[in-house]
Amino acid sequence: MKINAYLNFDGKCEEAFNFYAGVLGGEIVAMIRFDEMPEGNDMPKELAKNIMHATLHIGDNVLMASDAPPPYFQKAQGMTVAINVDTPAEAERIFSALSQDAQHVLMPLGETSWAQRFAMFTDKYGTPWIVNCPKPM
Structure with a gap:
């Protein structure tokens, strides 16, 4: 599956x-x-x-x-497409490109307690994304 x-x-x-x-x-x-x-x-x-x-x-x-043809289209709600990458440079590249003209940046790319780089945003097409580069365990 x-x-x-x-x-x-x-x-x-x-x-x-x-x-x-x-x-x-x-x-x-x-x-x-x-x-x-x-x-x-x-x-x-x-x-x-x-x-x-x-x-x-x-x-x-x-x-x-x-x-989705009318009247079926609805904006994405209650979900996010998550991208997990191995390096901060790849997180920065992806965030920079996907967030260009973003509808909303909830959390700009930065370091968190769990990630070398982490961001949450909704792109110009209405797709909500997470970009995550975790810290080594």
Whole structure:
């Protein structure tokens, strides 16, 4: 069994996943539009090119997403996508890139009692993130 996050966007899935792939060094292995699937035939014309399903591989990790059509889109609540890295430099690189034009920075990147670097923020696409570089045990 594998568990992965499935993100919903309001028309920005393709843009967000291209951004995440670049920042995180991932590979988009699926980017399927509503008008490419029989299930999307009832989609209004202005939403037909939105993403019905996307898959991003980042090493052994997977993020999936779609553009949730109205009225189904809801902003992420009660969850965060956590990224754990091995070095402070990698935490700084990822935080700097993902938090660019962030909607909200709850906790800027810094040292904590448990981490060499730790941050919490919501990116420009509405995805809440944690970046964590733990202290050696």
